[in-house]
Amino acid sequence: MRTLTLDLLRHGETKAQGIYQGVTDVPLSVTGQKQMERAVSRSIGWQKVLYSPLQRCAQSAIKVAAQYGLSCAEVAWLQEYDFGDWDGRTLSEVYSEQPERVDAFWRDPAHNTPPGGESIKALQQRVLSGRDGLLNDSDDHLLLVTHGGVIRTLIADCLKIDPARWSHIRLDHAHFTRLRFYCDQTQIWPELVTCNVAQLPSQAL
Structure with a gap:
């Protein structure tokens, strides 16, 4: 049986707050850069780093x-959810127009x-297809630097959480979630090891 551990790290604080950030390419703030430096201040056995194309992760x-x-490697499926016409606009502005x-x-x-x-279905398809591709690789401990929408999609699939409840999953900037997958030739057993922690243990426990 093969074991794959994915350490999902949400990006740090950006220079734009209070907007539908989505695919809008906003850089990290100085605070966000420091948050990420603290989060990855020690290596815990990662074999490779995969990241979203957006600069707040890259x-x-x-x-x-x-x-x-x-x-x-830059990986397209790790990009954040696309809010379409709302993307890049403030939450208050969009709500005032389309409450x-x-x-x-x-x-x-x-x-x-x-x-x-x-669509949420499209988000699920691209994220879960990307995850399934990792299950077929030889690496067994990866760091994925990505976004809240992607991380929630992966957690929700593991725990079978309906999209209507995804917003109840708290994910802070520069915090980790660890997922583990046990795979044989016919089945995959997913496990949520830890969620939304500032530091991970030094070993892939």
Whole structure:
């Protein structure tokens, strides 16, 4: 049986707060950079670093890979959820224009996609297809620097949580979630090891 451990690290604070960040490419703030430096201040056995193309993830991922002599790769499926026409706009501005549509999205995102945005089904398909690709690789302990939407998708699949409840999963900036997968030739057993912690144990426990 093969075991795969994925350490999912949400990016640090960015220079833009209070917006639908989504695919809007906002850099880390100085605080965010320091948050990420603390989070990855020690290596815990990662074999490779994979990261979202957006600079708020790429910036830190490339640094940590260089710091510990690891290979790294930009991976498209780790990109954040696309809020479509809302992306890059402030939460208050969008709500003032479309309060009923915003409420419907947060109440039941699977059936109320933002205008021009990515459906939850499409998000699940790309993220879970990407995860399944890792299950077929030879590495067994990876660091994935990514976003809240991607991490929630992976947690929700592991625990079978309906999208309407995803917003109840707290994910702070520069915090880790660890997922483990036990695989044989016919089945996969997923396990949520830890969620939303500032530091991980030194070994892949």
